[in-house]
Amino acid sequence: MTTLNSEGMFVSPSIRHRRFHTIEHGKLDAIKAIVLHQTDSSTAEATFNAYQSGSNGAHFLIDTDGRIYQTASAHKRCYHVGRLIKSRCLEIKPFSCADAELAKAKALRWAARVKEIDKIERTKKYPDRFPVNSDSLGIELVGRHINDTTYEAVSSTQSSSLRWLLNLLYQTFTIGSDDTFRHPQVSYKNPGEAASAKW
Numbered sequence: 493m494t495t496l497n498s499e500g501m502f503v504s505p506s507i508r509h510r511r512f513h514t515i516e517h518g519k520l521d522a523i524k525a526i527v528l529h530q531t532d533s534s535t536a537e538a539t540f541n542a543y544q545s546g547s548n549g550a551h552f553l554i555d556t557d558g559r560i561y562q563t564a565s566a567h568k569r570c571y572h573v574g575r576l577i578k579s580r581c582l583e584i585k586p587f588s589c590a591d592a593e594l595a596k597a598k599a600l601r602w603a604a605r606v607k608e609i610d611k612i613e614r615t616k617k618y619p620d621r622f623p624v625n626s627d628s629l630g631i632e633l634v635g636r637h638i639n640d641t642t643y644e645a646v647s648s649t650q651s652s653s654l655r656w657l658l659n660l661l662y663q664t665f666t667i668g669s670d671d672t673f674r675h676p677q678v679s680y681k682n683p684g685e686a687a688s689a690k691w
């Protein structure tokens with residue numbers, strides 16, 4: 493039996509609590525989606541050390557041995573998506589996205605374009621846009637960043653823990669696998685991040 497307590501922490505023999513208030517930033521009122529990440533570290537402890545002094549992080553972390561940690565309350569917002577989101581319309585329908593404002597933005601140079609696209613997207617509501625920090629939970633999988641396009645492969649034990657955790661979150665927040673995204677789908681990240689995660 494797994495329950496969500498009043499603090500936003502899951503109570504389950506399969507989830508360990510390592511909560512870091514340093515990575516919690518205000519209330520998270522609605523959970524509509526999940527974003528999968530990789531830590532770019534080889535151990536969970538390295539990420540926990542970074543959480544202690546940093547401000548970016550995610551709600552859960554899955555270690556290489558499949559152990560699941562909850563690192564932030566599900567009632568609190570974490571900075572895990574990044575500042576600028578991509579356009580869901582343009583990513584899904586690159587040739588038929590009928591948004592005149594986006595069409596104009598596409599003509600801009602890279603830096604101006606990504607800012608303008610983010611501005612346009614933030615006026616929309618999920619699922620018309622990708623998830624943002626204020627409506628999503630983040631899950632980190634421990635794994636190193638190898639080069640421009642690759643991260644360490646997600647292990648099969650990590651994948652089975654991920655599936656278990658996702659099912660719990662789907663049931664708790666009435667969402668589904670269509671609401672689960674890899675970080676680089678949503679914002680401008682190394683394309684290999686969480687690429688080998690299966691769910």
Ligand SMILES: [Zn+2]
Pocket residue numbers: 528529530572675681685
């Ligand atoms: Zn990430």
